[in-house]
Amino acid sequence: MTLGQKFYNQPTIDLAKALLGKYLVCDDLKGKIVETEAYLYRDDPGCHASRGPTPRNAPMFGPAGRTYVYFIYGMYHCLNIVSGKTGEGEAVLIRALEPVQGITLMQKRRKTMKIENLCNGPGKLTQAFGITRKHNNISLLDGKLQIHNSREKPEIASGRRIGLSAGQELELRFFIKGNRFVSKTPV
DNA sequence: CCAACGATGGTCT
DNA sequence: GACCATCGTTGGC
Numbered sequence: 001m002t003l004g005q006k007f008y009n010q011p012t013i014d015l016a017k018a019l020l021g022k023y024l025v026c027d028d029l030k031g032k033i034v035e036t037e038a039y040l041y042r043d044d045p046g047c048h049a050s051r052g053p054t055p056r057n058a059p060m061f062g063p064a065g066r067t068y069v070y071f072i073y074g075m076y077h078c079l080n081i082v083s084g085k086t087g088e089g090e091a092v093l094i095r096a097l098e099p100v101q102g103i104t105l106m107q108k109r110r111k112t113m114k115i116e117n118l119c120n121g122p123g124k125l126t127q128a129f130g131i132t133r134k135h136n137n138i139s140l141l142d143g144k145l146q147i148h149n150s151r152e153k154p155e156i157a158s159g160r161r162i163g164l165s166a167g168q169e170l171e172l173r174f175f176i177k178g179n180r181f182v183s184k185t186p187v
Numbered sequence: 188c189c190a191a192c193g194a195t196g197g198t199c200t
Numbered sequence: 201g202a203c204c205a206t207c208g209t210t211g212g213c
Contacts, residue, residue: 037205046205056198073206074195080205093205123206163205 001149005141008065012038012083012090015064016174019081021152024097026129026145029105031097031119033147034154035175035182037161039080041088046167049089059137060089067145069126069136076123079131081140081147095162095173096120098181099128121183154179 003022010018016038024031039047039060048057048070059068060082068080068091084090097119099106106118106128119125126132131145140147154176161173162184175182 039205048205051199054199070205071197072204074197074204076206078205095205121206161205165204 002141003147003149005065007147008081008083008140010083012040012092013172015081015083016092016172017156019092019094019147020156020174020176021150021154023100023148023150024094024125024129024145025148026131027102029102029129030100030148031125031129032100032150032152033094033096034098034179035094035096035173037093037095037174038083038172039091039093040172041084041090044167044170044172046161046164046170047089047091049091053089057089060091061087062137065140067135067138067140069131069133071133072123077126077132078122079126079135093122094125095122096175096181096183097125097128098179116180120181 016036019033019036022033049060053061063086064083066082068082069077079094080091082091099118107113110118110128118128156174157177158171159173160168
């Protein structure tokens with residue numbers, strides 16, 4: 001079942017944790033979210049929105065429950081879920097999924113048969129799911145990209161976010177403890 | 188196993 | 201012109 005607006009309106013850190021164990025669904029592809037990172041509008045120099053709105057980060061300043069997809073390193077896309085209040089500029093980065101459905105197509109797109117290597121990183125999962133700029137700034141409530149509920153209550157661990165040159169000291173990375181599809185082991 | 192490095196192009200100053 | 205919320209390959213052990 002698709003999650004509603006209320007789910008996305010919770011505080012960003014709560015949302016980052018609540019997303020763990022839920023399902024990202026796109027057409028016939030499905031993956032369980034096992035790793036996320038929170039990006040905050042206050043005291044977070046690692047956040048794209050930290051220096052105010054620009055054309056790229058505009059979706060982050062919109063309402064919660066929409067996507068913010070950006071292109072990085074000339075090759076990859078990263079999928080975020082906009083969170084927080086409209087005008088603030090917060091989001092949750094989806095960092096890793098456990099493949100559940102549509103694995104054959106993911107293998108074709110990722111050019112590997114290895115299940116662990118299909119969605120265990122932010123650039124990998126967008127490649128496996130075919131997520132590009134076309135999926136930027138769209139609603140997760142009724143679009144082709146959705147988050148579905150689950151009854152799982154995973155054991156959550158946290159650590160430092162990955163790949164940042166600012167704000168590394170903040171422990172805003174969350175993942176399901178012991179899950180083998182998490183992109184990197186705990187720090 | 189692992190650290191180092193290059194690919195590659197959009198975005199912002 | 202510098203930077204970048206990455207990844208696959210390479211070459212060392």
